[in-house]
Amino acid sequence: MNAAKFLLYLFLFFHSFYTSFSIDTIISNKPIKDVDVIVSSGKIFALGFFSLSNTERRYVGIWYNQIPKQTIVWVANRDDPVSDKSGVLSINDDRNLVLHQVNQTLPIWHTNISDTPAGNTIAQLLDSGNLVLVRNDTGETLWQSFDHPTDTTLPNMKLGWNKRTGLHIFLTSWKSPDDPGTGNCSFGIDLIGFPQVFTYKGNAKWWRAGSWTGKKYTGVAGIPKNYVFNISFVDDENETFINYAKSAETDSSVLSMKVVNESGSVERLTWNDQEKIWIGF
Numbered sequence: 001m002n003a004a005k006f007l008l009y010l011f012l013f014f015h016s017f018y019t020s021f022s023i024d025t026i027i028s029n030k031p032i033k034d035v036d037v038i039v040s041s042g043k044i045f046a047l048g049f050f051s052l053s054n055t056e057r058r059y060v061g062i063w064y065n066q067i068p069k070q071t072i073v074w075v076a077n078r079d080d081p082v083s084d085k086s087g088v089l090s091i092n093d094d095r096n097l098v099l100h101q102v103n104q105t106l107p108i109w110h111t112n113i114s115d116t117p118a119g120n121t122i123a124q125l126l127d128s129g130n131l132v133l134v135r136n137d138t139g140e141t142l143w144q145s146f147d148h149p150t151d152t153t154l155p156n157m158k159l160g161w162n163k164r165t166g167l168h169i170f171l172t173s174w175k176s177p178d179d180p181g182t183g184n185c186s187f188g189i190d191l192i193g194f195p196q197v198f199t200y201k202g203n204a205k206w207w208r209a210g211s212w213t214g215k216k217y218t219g220v221a222g223i224p225k226n227y228v229f230n231i232s233f234v235d236d237e238n239e240t241f242i243n244y245a246k247s248a249e250t251d252s253s254v255l256s257m258k259v260v261n262e263s264g265s266v267e268r269l270t271w272n273d274q275e276k277i278w279i280g281f
Helices: 003-022
Strands: 037-039 045-050 059-064 072-075 087-091 097-101 121-125 131-135 141-144 158-162 171-176 179-190 196-201 204-208 229-235 239-246 256-260 266-272 277-280
Touching: 045 121, 087 121, 158 179, 171 256, 179 239, 179 256
Parallel strands: none
Antiparallel strands: 037 045, 045 059, 059 072, 087 097, 121 131, 131 141, 158 239, 171 179, 179 196, 196 204, 229 239, 256 266, 266 277
């Protein structure tokens, strides 16, 4: 093989390698195996299989892609880990996104959309950190991970209630730092009386933010001057929710999230790229 052909071969090999690992979608004939990773178009988030504390348990999750500290923001099968590296995430014949372990006929986890329309669906990881299942022909969203969070809310993710469908979107802590299973603490909106944000330990109300004044919660001392997010609260006939969105002055590259941990604490965290740590408010 002459030098020119060898260089062309290397270019095609690495171009193919890069392309295969930068794709942000799962389609019906291309499942994701345990060794595979998909990355959002702006390379902000990645989705794939992961383990914690050197265990055999494998989970499908979403994490920040370009920071050195692996930070999981969503877990699909948090209470049903795969016991080995035989897991496969795919689009099935019913056009749902499903997680199977080799030789198992029942899915370990699935999106459970019962009224999927005719035609193909694809699953796409967005730069917002949202995994969406959409119709390939119209782009209609049929399911999204933002409606089924674990312990973390990301900018522009709603927490609250869809009054038309009964969907309740709230956070639930991990069992421990080494176990993403459903923990004992949760964070969300209670609709009894005037809607308020509460933290629960089990079924008991542990802390409340108080009423929303239009600028802050009455039960919270105040928002720091360097807080880079706008908080909105909506309560109408269709839905009740809170939303944290980046303000117009915020650098689009700022990475932030809100997390409820196993002790019941709720923190807004922003990534400090100089110190390579998460800074809490």
